[in-house]
Amino acid sequence: MHARTMGYKVVFTDHSLYGFGDVGSIHMNKVLQFTLADVTQAICVSHTSKENTVLRSGLPPEKVFVIPNAVDTAMFKPAPERLSDREIVIVVISRLVYRKGADLLVEVIPEVCRLHSNVRFIIGGDGPKRVRLEEMREKHSLQDRVDMLGAVPHAKVLPDDMIVLAEPDPNDMVQAITKAIHILPHIDPQAMHTRMKTLYSWHDVARRTEIVYDRALRCSSQNLLERLSRYLPCGAWAGKIFCLVMIIDFLFWHLLQLWQPDRDIEVVPDILLTNRRGETLQDFNIDDRLR
Structure with missing residues (x-):
């Protein structure tokens, strides 16, 4: 205002x-x-x-x-080949709070691990719900299948063939994860990466x-x-x-x-923009741009 x-x-x-x-x-x-x-x-x-x-x-x-x-796609590239033909890793990067659905993971992860013996989870992020996830891991003896990374430095709606959506319900999420696991062998990671570069550059x-x-x-x-x-x-x-x-x-x-x-306020000086080689690109006057 x-x-x-x-x-x-x-x-x-x-x-x-x-x-x-x-x-x-x-x-x-x-x-x-x-x-x-x-x-x-x-x-x-x-x-x-x-x-x-x-x-x-x-x-x-x-x-x-x-x-x-936007996504810095140069920092996240698919591996040249799959690390394992059998193991499936599900990665969750999120603040571990209620509004991000962390409570649902407490019910979803044990059921998915029960249905699919070749699945393990990596959870990155921190928050008040982390304690519940750690308690779940201890209760179901999933220490070797659920890795808790804590806070990490880095971590839309996508096309239908790039995402599987689920209702905020544990049973529906288990079904959606199972569907994604069945689709996984038919996905080309490099093609997916190329599309991400186009969508979110x-x-x-x-x-x-x-x-x-x-x-x-x-x-x-x-x-x-x-x-x-x-x-x-x-x-x-x-x-x-x-x-x-x-x-x-x-x-x-x-x-x-x-x-x-206004006339008594010092005007912001011009900024000289250069590229990495030190070549001048343009004179940029903030005051002119604002007007």
């Missing part, structure tokens, strides 16, 4: 999904509605995330763009993000009344409170302008 008061364009990026029924989600959704009422554009990392953000914030769908998280994600930023820069600036009209529909009482907060912010900004005018 303060950035918009200062005349800047604002692009918001949302990575998380929230519910609608519990008290915490209702509170967060109202805060999000207030925060995004005056945003210029928004970016979500998946179509599901976009739908969730639009419903929670009330943003027009045409203002929200889907750009997936940094260059493509950066290009698409730049397009959104350029669209935001081309959007016309709005006056105070136009901005107030976006906050007012946020609720019978909340909308009026949001408008009052925005008016106070607007007056505070002009008070700061009187106290320390």
Whole structure:
């Protein structure tokens, strides 16, 4: 809100999904509605995330763009040949918390290990649910088949032939894992890696993000009344409170302008961009770009 008061364009990026029924989600959704009422554009990392953000914030769908998280594919390459023709390793990289489904693993892992003797699990990540996973490993004597790595330095919706989805239910997850195990012998790791490079390359994600930023820069600036009209529909009482907060912010900004005018603020110097060979690429003036 303060950035918009200062005349800047604002692009918001949302990575998380929230519910609608519990008290915490209702509170967060109202805060999000207030925060995004005056945003210029928004970016979500998946179509599901976009739908969730639009419903929670009330943003027009045409203002929200889907750009997936990028993957540094140079760091994750398939091995030239399978380490074992018989053993199947299932890797889980996640924060071990309830909202990431760590509780489901406690029930799923013993059943999968019972059904498939050639399967073992590697679990990377840390969190409050790690204790439950370690207790499960001890209870079912799976120390040699479940490796707990703890926190690791590194770790969308994919096409149907690259992912098997399951309901958040242990039985359905066991069936989905069994299906994936049967599909595994027919998958070419190198072909999968090549597709991942195409779908989630940094260059493509950066290009698409730049397009959104350029669209935001081309959007016309709005006056105070136009901005107030976006906050007012946020609720019978909340909308009026949001408008009052925005008016106070607007007056505070002009008070700061009187106290320390723009002309007295030092301009950020130009940055000279070079490539790895030391060759000059372009002169980049931050002040010009922001305008």
